[in-house]
Amino acid sequence: MGRVIIHVDMDYFYAAIEEREDPSLRDKAVVVCMYSNRGESGGAVSTSNYIAREAGIRSAMPCKLARSKKPDAVFLPVRKPFYEEVSANIMEILRSNADTEEAFEKISIDEAFLEITVSCKGDYGLAEEIGLRIKQEVKEQERITCSVGIGPNKLIAKMASSYQKPDGITIVRPEDVDGFLKPMPVKELWGIGKVTEEKLSEMGINKVEELASCDVMELIAVFGKNKGMWLKDAASGIDESPVKERTATDQIGRMASLEHDSRNENMIFSLLEELVDDVMEKVRKRKVSFRSVTVTVIFSNFKTSTKSRTLNHAVNDRDILIQNAREMMKQFLEKSEINFRRIGVRVDNLQENTGQKSLFDF
Ligand code: TTP
Numbered sequence: 001m002g003r004v005i006i007h008v009d010m011d012y013f014y015a016a017i018e019e020r021e022d023p024s025l026r027d028k029a030v031v032v033c034m035y036s037n038r039g040e041s042g043g044a045v046s047t048s049n050y051i052a053r054e055a056g057i058r059s060a061m062p063c064k065l066a067r068s069k070k071p072d073a074v075f076l077p078v079r080k081p082f083y084e085e086v087s088a089n090i091m092e093i094l095r096s097n098a099d100t101e102e103a104f105e106k107i108s109i110d111e112a113f114l115e116i117t118v119s120c121k122g123d124y125g126l127a128e129e130i131g132l133r134i135k136q137e138v139k140e141q142e143r144i145t146c147s148v149g150i151g152p153n154k155l156i157a158k159m160a161s162s163y164q165k166p167d168g169i170t171i172v173r174p175e176d177v178d179g180f181l182k183p184m185p186v187k188e189l190w191g192i193g194k195v196t197e198e199k200l201s202e203m204g205i206n207k208v209e210e211l212a213s214c215d216v217m218e219l220i221a222v223f224g225k226n227k228g229m230w231l232k233d234a235a236s237g238i239d240e241s242p243v244k245e246r247t248a249t250d251q252i253g254r255m256a257s258l259e260h261d262s263r264n265e266n267m268i269f270s271l272l273e274e275l276v277d278d279v280m281e282k283v284r285k286r287k288v289s290f291r292s293v294t295v296t297v298i299f300s301n302f303k304t305s306t307k308s309r310t311l312n313h314a315v316n317d318r319d320i321l322i323q324n325a326r327e328m329m330k331q332f333l334e335k336s337e338i339n340f341r342r343i344g345v346r347v348d349n350l351q352e353n354t355g356q357k358s359l360f361d362f
């Protein structure tokens with residue numbers, strides 16, 4: 001049975017989060033800017049929503065230029081730590097849809113691969129259902145949209161997810177790979193940069209179809225063995241690289257909904273214990289320790305809040321986790337009168353275990 005891989009890419013991620021937080025932005029052009037120490041006049045565009053893109057605004061463009069293209073756009077500063085919280089929640093939703101905990105690979109703040117070969121039994125109809133379910137879960141739980149690509153390997157899944165954006169889903173079955181790839185310009189192949197594109201163009205190769213039929217020896221002569229073979233494979237839709245977690249520097253987290261929206265301390269703390277147990281099971285399985293603990297609450301009005309603590313040193317101790325998580329949860333309960341809808345707990349700053357088991361070893 002061939003593999004079935006999903007790639008998920010959030011739509012206009014930073015700007016989408018800002019729209020979610022302030023619904024009055026929804027029909028306006030929104031530009032998220034990374035300001036430099038020279039203030040508003042320096043700085044580049046991180047991203048913008050699709051209304052702003054229609055005015056020609058692009059990532060990495062100077063904010064000043066963006067402002068001249070669309071003076072009535074709303075310009076907001078980047079809030080990276082907040083976007084990272086949202087990202088972590090989304091990654092947990094995605095990971096929970098993969099075949100196993102390990103069949104998951106985050107590749108950036110808003111993109112990940114997951115393997116679903118076993119869950120869909122190799123059937124692309126079932127795979128599409130899983131893709132739609134993921135889109136729905138992300139929309140319901142985080143209220144932002146994503147685009148999904150499904151294919152027989154990472155290369156095809158990645159390219160499929162950008163085929164229909166925003167809020168799209170594109171399925172490329174093994175028998176459709178050739179038809180999908182061949183008409184594309186070579187620069188659309190995931191992994192081909194500007195320099196490679198130019199070198200290929202000098203060789204008279206502009207379309208994927210031309211690259212696929214090129215003699216591999218000719219490619220090796222220009223690009224070297226590894227790259228030459230990779231180009232030939234990629235153009236033929238071949239990619240055997242596994243979906244694999246990259247490092248332990250990630251985080252481990254769990255979120256779940258309460259039985260019903262509530263501020264009942266017993267109900268909240270008992271769910272928190274379950275989440276902590278799930279997190280600890282994974283911490284042990286991955287043989288890591290953690291240095292920060294984060295608690296997230298999604299309120300019944302869908303507002304999301306998080307609190308984090310950094311510990312003196314890395315531990316893998318359930319008691320320390322539950323104690324910190326409970327304390328932060330208590331602060332949420334004291335501060336807010338709104339019912340809780342979902343809660344989450346997460347550990348970050350992971351380190352490989354070096355032998356010590358708990359705080360007592362320090
Ligand atoms: P992308 O996935 O490249 O872009 P996007 O999610 O904003 O839009 P799309 O709908 O086309 O996928 O990048 C993800 C986030 O990374 C983006 O929201 C902001 C950030 N980013 C930068 O800060 N600078 C950049 O130059 C780019 C490309 C992205």
Ligand code: CA
Nearest residue numbers: 009010011110
């Ligand atoms: Ca994106």
